[in-house]
Amino acid sequence: MNRNEVMQSPGTAGVAFKGTTHRQIAELAKWTDLLREEALEPELPIIDPHHHVWDDERGRYMSTELMHDLSSGHRIEATVFVQFKSGYRKNGPASMQPVGEVEFARSFADACAIRMPDGPRLCEGIIAHADLTLGDEVQPVLDAMAVAGGKRLKGIRHGATWDSGSAGYGRTFAKPHLLSDAAFRRGFARLAPMGLTFDAWLFYPQLPDLVSLLHDYPDSPVVIDHAGGVLGVDPHTDRAAVFDIWRENLKQVAGCPNVSVKIGGLGMLYTGWDFHLRDTPPSSEDLATRWRPYVETCIDLFGPERCMFESNFPVDKQTCGYGVLWNAFKRITGRFSATEKLALYSGTAARVYGLEQPIA
DSSP, rough: HHHHHHSSSOOOOOOOOOOOSSOHHHHHHHHHTOOOOOOOOSSSSEEEEEEEEEEEETTTEEHHHHHHHHSSSSSSEEEEOOSOOOOOOSSSSGOOOOOOOOOOOOHHHHHHHHOOOSOOEEEEEEEEEOOGGGGGGHHHHHHHHHHHHHEEEEEEEOOOOOOOOOOGOOOOOOOOTGGGGGGHHHHHHHTGTTTTTTEEEEOOGGGGHHHHHHHHHHTEEEEESGTOOOOTTTTTTOOOHHHHHHHHHHHHHOOOTTTTEEETTSSGGGGGGGGGGGGOOOOOOHHHHHHHHHHHHHHHHGGGGGGGEOOOOTTTTTTOHHHHHHHHHHHHTTSSOHHHHHIIIIIIIHHHHHHOOOOH
């Protein structure tokens, strides 16, 4: 298959983008279970550095549902919880309400550790949300989160995604060029002195804004979420052209040594593949074929020591099963050395987030 075929097909041309949820959580479980694969390289230790849990109007994805997915034959040693507006406080100042999510995630992690002492270390790290546009006034929020999360609190994510096209369906975006905002930067500057990372969630045309931030704060550790925000929905439907712009923007980001990248999020419906529309979910071979150019580009630009694979579950579950996702990544990295695989699947995440490194 040549490059243009890989980039252009399969897609959702003519299908209106209606947000990131095609199937609800309960339906997803039945759909992804239609195809379960035996785990490839089952002894390779994995830290999943990006997943969510919630129990609200969006459905229920808690320990039962998460462990159903993790019980896929892959060696999941630990996970990192990333903010998704779960368990916010319902009272008090708006700025402090996200502290409730840290309390929620820590309580979830502690309960799972008691119930499953020999299982994966769920939510060993917590990435919270704090409104960094508060500037210096965000410090009391960060202090409260440090108390609520204890040693589990590892970083902050303040989403910066913005797009004038259909990616905005059903969403309220941050203002354009958020990372250049003076107040945001004052809040951002509060993270590194506390030993906190910043998870950057933005779309590929916005990556130049991130380069500016990285240059101005070279000692602040930053992690790019979801491979730099690939889009495949209107008007970003020329997949080859999007790929070229994404790669060039990401190359500029990779020149900054204080940034790492999470390779994943390619199963989000923003990317414009048609997998979620199928009666049965795709195989790992299907996914590896389509995802390979993006995965290999990330690794080529950043090196394994600055890359970490992520599941982004259950958001990416709209496209495939958990075990199938990890098999797809393993198919793509089959040619890599044992040392490189250790970095990609657990080592980088452990180093960046200050987690226990699994024994290979």
